[in-house]
Amino acid sequence: MKFDRQELKKIKPEQLRPYIRRQEFKDHTVGIAEGYTQANLVILPQRYALDFMVFCQRNPKPCPVLEVTEIGVSKLKYLAQEADLKTDLPQYRVFKNGECVDEPYDISRYWRDDFVGFLLGCSASLDHALVSSNIRVKHMEKMVVPSVYITNIQCAPAGPFKGRLVATLRPIKKNELNRVIQLCSRYPLSHGSPVHFGNPKEIGIDDIKKVNWGNPCEIEADEIPVFWACGVTPQVICLNAKPEIAITHYPGKLFVADQLMAETALIA
Amino acid sequence: MKFDRQELKKIKPEQLRPYIRRQEFKDHTVGIAEGYTQANLVILPQRYALDFMVFCQRNPKPCPVLEVTEIGVSKLKYLAQEADLKTDLPQYRVFKNGECVDEPYDISRYWRDDFVGFLLGCSASLDHALVSSNIRVKHMEKMVVPSVYITNIQCAPAGPFKGRLVATLRPIKKNELNRVIQLCSRYPLSHGSPVHFGNPKEIGIDDIKKVNWGNPCEIEADEIPVFWACGVTPQVICLNAKPEIAITHYPGKLFVADQLMAETALIA
Numbered sequence: 001m002k003f004d005r006q007e008l009k010k011i012k013p014e015q016l017r018p019y020i021r022r023q024e025f026k027d028h029t030v031g032i033a034e035g036y037t038q039a040n041l042v043i044l045p046q047r048y049a050l051d052f053m054v055f056c057q058r059n060p061k062p063c064p065v066l067e068v069t070e071i072g073v074s075k076l077k078y079l080a081q082e083a084d085l086k087t088d089l090p091q092y093r094v095f096k097n098g099e100c101v102d103e104p105y106d107i108s109r110y111w112r113d114d115f116v117g118f119l120l121g122c123s124a125s126l127d128h129a130l131v132s133s134n135i136r137v138k139h140m141e142k143m144v145v146p147s148v149y150i151t152n153i154q155c156a157p158a159g160p161f162k163g164r165l166v167a168t169l170r171p172i173k174k175n176e177l178n179r180v181i182q183l184c185s186r187y188p189l190s191h192g193s194p195v196h197f198g199n200p201k202e203i204g205i206d207d208i209k210k211v212n213w214g215n216p217c218e219i220e221a222d223e224i225p226v227f228w229a230c231g232v233t234p235q236v237i238c239l240n241a242k243p244e245i246a247i248t249h250y251p252g253k254l255f256v257a258d259q260l261m262a263e264t265a266l267i268a
Numbered sequence: 269m270k271f272d273r274q275e276l277k278k279i280k281p282e283q284l285r286p287y288i289r290r291q292e293f294k295d296h297t298v299g300i301a302e303g304y305t306q307a308n309l310v311i312l313p314q315r316y317a318l319d320f321m322v323f324c325q326r327n328p329k330p331c332p333v334l335e336v337t338e339i340g341v342s343k344l345k346y347l348a349q350e351a352d353l354k355t356d357l358p359q360y361r362v363f364k365n366g367e368c369v370d371e372p373y374d375i376s377r378y379w380r381d382d383f384v385g386f387l388l389g390c391s392a393s394l395d396h397a398l399v400s401s402n403i404r405v406k407h408m409e410k411m412v413v414p415s416v417y418i419t420n421i422q423c424a425p426a427g428p429f430k431g432r433l434v435a436t437l438r439p440i441k442k443n444e445l446n447r448v449i450q451l452c453s454r455y456p457l458s459h460g461s462p463v464h465f466g467n468p469k470e471i472g473i474d475d476i477k478k479v480n481w482g483n484p485c486e487i488e489a490d491e492i493p494v495f496w497a498c499g500v501t502p503q504v505i506c507l508n509a510k511p512e513i514a515i516t517h518y519p520g521k522l523f524v525a526d527q528l529m530a531e532t533a534l535i536a
Contacts, residue, residue, distance in 0.1 A: 050318040
């Protein structure tokens with residue numbers, strides 16, 4: 001089945017979800033269902049769940065918690081009432097002892113009675129807020145995944161969960177940086193304000209063209225590189241903790257919630 | 269030892285803590301160490317900790333999480349580096365199977381290797397923000413605990429944790445309500461914006477003079493009763509869940525952190 005990405009901007013999450021569930025839509029979710037919250041996913045066995053949730057509390061910029069499922073229950077209650085974590089994301093990554101062993105489109109065969117699902121805020125609301133305020137966000141124009149880097153910023157550890165912050169890049173016009181900080185500060189559940197701007201080397205990025213994920217982009221003469229905490233961080237953290245099993249979303253292929261971005265904004 | 273409450277306004281948390289530890293200061297902490305964050309405390313065995321943390325995530329207004337301790341570790345790492353949960357609050361309440369069995373000034377003899385401590389935001393930052401903006405907060409003038417009520421608002425449940433929201437009352441001048449909502453919205457980690465204003469009966473408070481805790485106060489002709497989520501909520505929730513053991517702060521006698529209130533404010 002072929003989807004027009006411009007038309008997907010206008011689709012409602014509840015209309016999109018059946019396509020995802022039937023594995024007819026397996027693509028990334030950038031720019032889809034404009035105005036609706038998107039969420040990163042981390043699923044862990046219960047014995048890791050408390051430490052992971054404390055990790056999120058200590059690192060709210062990369063890991064803002066939107067919803068945590070009941071133990072063993074794959075259905076959501078808050079972000080979307082009828083959604084099922086087993087089938088309702090376009091693609092997943094399954095890790096065993098820190099190694100990616102599968103990238104399935106449905107995780108029913110992996111589901112366990114002790115699984116706890118964490119839905120974490122992503123940068124979709126942020127991007128939408130910027131674009132809606134006439135701030136140029138280049139990867140949104142192309143509707144592609146932005147440049148993603150593993151930085152040298154250490155996250156605050158919790159139990160076995162520790163490691164470096166993953167960040168996304170958005171080149172911003174120098175004279176718009178102040179406004180950009182104000183706008184994204186309204187969305188703490190969508191990574192909030194930047195973690196760094198200016199010289200990428202200061203956060204361990206030696207070559208801006210060498211992305212760890214996503215698509216490289218140009219920094220123009222009137223732009224400054226601005227970095228935000230990224231929801232891929234928990235994937236890297238999972239690799240480090242080597243749980244016997246962990247399941248995450250596939251980068252760029254997120255859960256699309258029924259909750260509006262505006263519902264998570266602070267101080268309108 | 270006798271303390272002048274006006275002088276206590278200016279004390280630094282690190283100066284106050286030794287008095288608390290030696291049980292020379294056992295009083296409430298309202299108005300103490302002006303400008304510093306205060307925190308409510310809930311300590312639970314590990315097996316309840318994930319469900320409780322999910323309860324907090326689902327009910328951020330009564331239970332904004334400031335810090336969660338490592339399993340079995342009574343020392344804090346973030347709110348105050350040298351503080352110990354066993355000794356550094358003026359008074360505690362110990363619950364066994366939902367019943368209060370002790371109100372000690374030191375919980376060393378109760379401490380267990382599986383204890384997890386939750387430090388939760390309280391209304392101190394909120395009160396300070398209001399007073400600093402020339403909003404009259406009556407209980408702050410008298411430096412007493414405000415009126416506290418058990419409402420009929422049901423919290424979102426998580427595992428065994430469920431029950432009704434506890435709220436504090438602050439009578440606010442009608443023409444200042446808008447400004448009050450704006451000011452307290454900046455402090456989501458301090459209960460944030462009100463949960464109700466106007467007729468107390470709409471949230472199950474039939475007689476405003478009958479407080480569940482704290483001190484009754486008058487509503488004057490130009491004032492409207494405004495209610496905020498209260499950090500006593502987790503105590504009520506603990507009673508309902510009947511864990512074999514739970515320890516909380518004594519109402520009004522909170523942990524005084526080294527973190528400034530200004531550090532937790534959103535969008536200055």
